Amino acid sequence: MATRVVRRDAQRPSRTSLSWHRQTSVPSSGKVCSFWLAGKCTRNPCRFLHSEAALTTSYAASSNHSAPKQSHYSEGRVKKTQNKMCEYWVTGNCVHAENCKYLHSWSYGDELSMLTQLSGHKKAVTGITLPTGSDKLFSGSKDGTVRVWDCHTGQCTGIFDMGSAVGCLISEGAWVFVGIENAVKAVNIQTNADLTLTAPGGQVCTMSTTNEMLLAGVHDGSILAWTNSGTNSFEATASLKGHTGLVVSLVFGAGRLYSGSMDNTIRVWDLENMQCIHTLNKHSEVVMSLVCWDQYLLSCSLDQTLKIWAATKAGDLEVVYTQDEEHGILSLRGMPDAQGKPILLCSCNDNSVRLYELPSFTERGRVFTRQEVRTIEVGPGGLFFTGDGTGRVSVWRLSGDSSVLPAKSA
Template sequence: MDIDGSKRIFRRLGPSQGDNGSSKQQQKVCFHWRAGRCDRFPCPFLHRELAAPPPQAQGSLTNGTASSKRSHGYSDDYRGGPRRNTNFNNNWGRTPAHGGGNNARAVTKTEKICAYWLQGSCKFGDSCRFLHSWTTGNCFSLLTTLEGHQKVVSGIALPSGSDKLYSGSSDKTVRVWDCQSGQCAGAVNLNGEVGCMLSEGPWIFVGLTNLVKAWNAQTAADLNLTGPVGQVYSLVVGNDMLFAGTKDGILAWKFNVATNCFEPAASLKGHSHHVVSLVVGANRLYSGSMDNTIRVWSLETLQCLQILTDHTSVVMSFLCWDQFLLSCSLDKTVKVWVANESGNLEVTYTHQEEHGVLALCGMHDAEAKPVLLCSCNDNTVRVYDLPSFSERGKIFSKEAIRCIEIGPGGLFFTGDESGQVRVWKWLAETTTAAA
């Protein structure tokens, strides 16, 4: 009786594994069984629900069983956003966070460097949705990285007539790099952190704490310019004078050919906080400060002509381009200034960034078109066409890039907070198109 009962139950569950399922009726579920009143034996219809769809169509975990967490949106919670397809195998755990699995569709790149690519261990290649490059835009290429500094690279200089590149850092050293081999040719240990560097002709100027050091790359002359108070963060040359931004304002020196030294020339007062940026253009000296203002000075009289108060945070950098003055600030803006009929500067355009702006650099690309390099404190440099501000591409870095310097032949250099100096080269449009 028990055996007969077992057979009855088994047969009502449907065909055995040995059954080839030739009867189409056996693929239907018994209507009366569903209603709980089937009394036929043997019943030609199934006394069970149809098998669930394959895992690929339903969505499953790796063992092929339906996930009880799906109705609670756990896949969305885990990824921090909506699922990109219905296959849990491609959206759960490590795979989607690092490349999207074996999806055949085009991968939408996320503007973030792939951590596995940095380690040389990414297995997803072109299908990885993170970047396997330090740039976007394909308009320039990374030639080499110069390693050696232990802290922020705060200045880069290329004196004329020299085959050496100089870089200064807050690690209290200036490193000398051979431009042919890319190797470090020497390091100069200083008594203070390097706040900035400037090259003018054969001279290299280094801003230190309470001091500006001057070296001549041709004659090996080594001079100390005293007078600054606090760290010197900015240096510029104009009207045969060297200007340094200090805690107390701006100091100026003039070179005396007869004595072969720099002599104090003037002290420009007015800023209420540290002067961190300087630029010269149109017979004017422009200074930016931690007091959030820009002061315009006459290079002839060294008198303040105008005070600009449009920025709401530290004025970090300047660029003189054509008849315009560009300024950037930690207030996340780049402002474009132009002189009105009375000769005073006023803002004609404000470009908004998502993060504070650290440095500006203007140069021409391989096709002689003017471009703006705009370093932000999210570890990127945005590259824009001028005057449209249309984005050409981005440069990514491990840490924020604090200085950008132009070199010969389409080269430019960046120094970041990790201590790296990188050498870049603009690509011609024909090369970019072919790539």
């Protein structure tokens, strides 16, 4: 890994800019200015109303009590909506304060809280990992850098320029693997071994490890495999062909490798003979993420469904449950809560991550980000990490006492 160290938020819109949006003449319309509600009106005077009192008057005078399209208000008394964050609060422009019916919080759920946000990446975060036995958190981004964060202080202790956009980032033991254009960078954080594994076919978009083997999904639809020789080196062993679109998700479980692709299919691979043994076609759009949990395979897609697969007596896989969402689903991860109950983290492209208790899919909470979350990592003590499109890594806690970010246990 090249070690060129780079040294370094866009300003948030100021709420003081709202102070000059005062009416200097009587409005010619009885309607409330929708741009004023969003903190964006630049007309002075404006022919629409600018005031909370006027807002109330406008509703009272309205025959159908309908709010402007950009208003947070609904008819009558304001009621809090418990599953959506106020988009204007995020930018510092919500004028409704405690009267806003949307959440002025980054999360909801009794056991859910944000610990901190780690800022520094200039573009979307595409990978987060906690290497075994380390007190460091690694994050990779489309800005072409990998950042190293101290788990106890939250400070960035190192920045490595990868030379091209980071498509994915994982770790196995002491090895950290970074997927970039036409290559995988492999670094051993104990021995400082620094390797470059050639991966022709374009951007490496996803990786997985199993049985001393590293597998990488590439833009051209191939899956490349390397075997760890045990002497700080990896040997290319196979190239799995079959997908007709780029491979965006890989997971190993129950003795099989599962791959999801932009060709809308999931392929099941036998790694002993390196052959595809099943092709699953139940999704209608790109398969974004896969999770193996006990005897089940979980898959999600931009088709707004999450599917649970189970093996039949004949050895095939069939869908035993489909969870429909209102938005496309981007990423899945599993973790236990403090009582050991299985919790599924489900990132959707409405800039939120839902926490579902399985198998009932009861929603336990939701976290919100400025842009969509493409990567989720799970840590010890109820911790989990999200990386969003703004380049921010957020640290969350579902349960447990985690005033600092401890090292991942072996």
